[in-house]
Amino acid sequence: xRRLCRGWGRERIVTDNAGGYDDPPAxxxxxxxxxxxxxxxxxxxxxxxxxxxxxxxxxxxADRVGGALPAVSQHLAKLxxxxxxxxxxxxxxxxxxxxxxxxxxxxRVMVGQLTARARHTAAxxxxxxxxxx
Numbered sequence: 001x002r003r004l005c006r007g008w009g010r011e012r013i014v015t016d017n018a019g020g021y022d023d024p025p026a027x028x029x030x031x032x033x034x035x036x037x038x039x040x041x042x043x044x045x046x047x048x049x050x051x052x053x054x055x056x057x058x059x060x061x062a063d064r065v066g067g068a069l070p071a072v073s074q075h076l077a078k079l080x081x082x083x084x085x086x087x088x089x090x091x092x093x094x095x096x097x098x099x100x101x102x103x104x105x106x107x108r109v110m111v112g113q114l115t116a117r118a119r120h121t122a123a124x125x126x127x128x129x130x131x132x133x
Contacts, residue, residue: 038082039107043067044075049111051085052104055097 024032039045046065050056056064062072076096079085086099098104 035082035084038078038084041075043071044079045107045111047072047075047079048084048098048103048107051096051098052107055095057090057093057095059093061096 039048043065047061050061050064058069058073058076061067061076062069065072067075076085076087080087080096084098084100084103085096087094087096089095098107
């Protein structure tokens with residue numbers, strides 16, 4: 001079904017159910033935007049990349065990503081609060097991991113594709129079009 005959509009001073013024709021998918025509820029989009037917002041930090045994305053390779057404690061993560069231990073702990077706390085990361089206690093240390101294979105897939109695909117593109121072109125990674133100023 002096609003309909004006329006007016007917004008932001010423009011008119012356009014939109015197709016309902018484009019691509020065979022229904023639009024998700026507003027609550028789902030809000031939750032997804034919050035998760036992507038957390039991943040917009042390169043430090044948190046680096047942590048997620050490291051954890052997508054396997055579980056680790058905060059000391060090893062700080063060494064791997066080159067961050068200060070308190071800062072890495074704060075980033076992990078935010079990721080954990082958002083449900084992107086989980087942890088368990090092993091003796092005196094806290095071990096962090098990603099429990100959701102879909103989150104691992106999203107991180108690996110995005111970072112992996114950009115890495116492959118940068119290697120293929122032998123040029124620095126370009127900023128995404130229309131992002132930032």
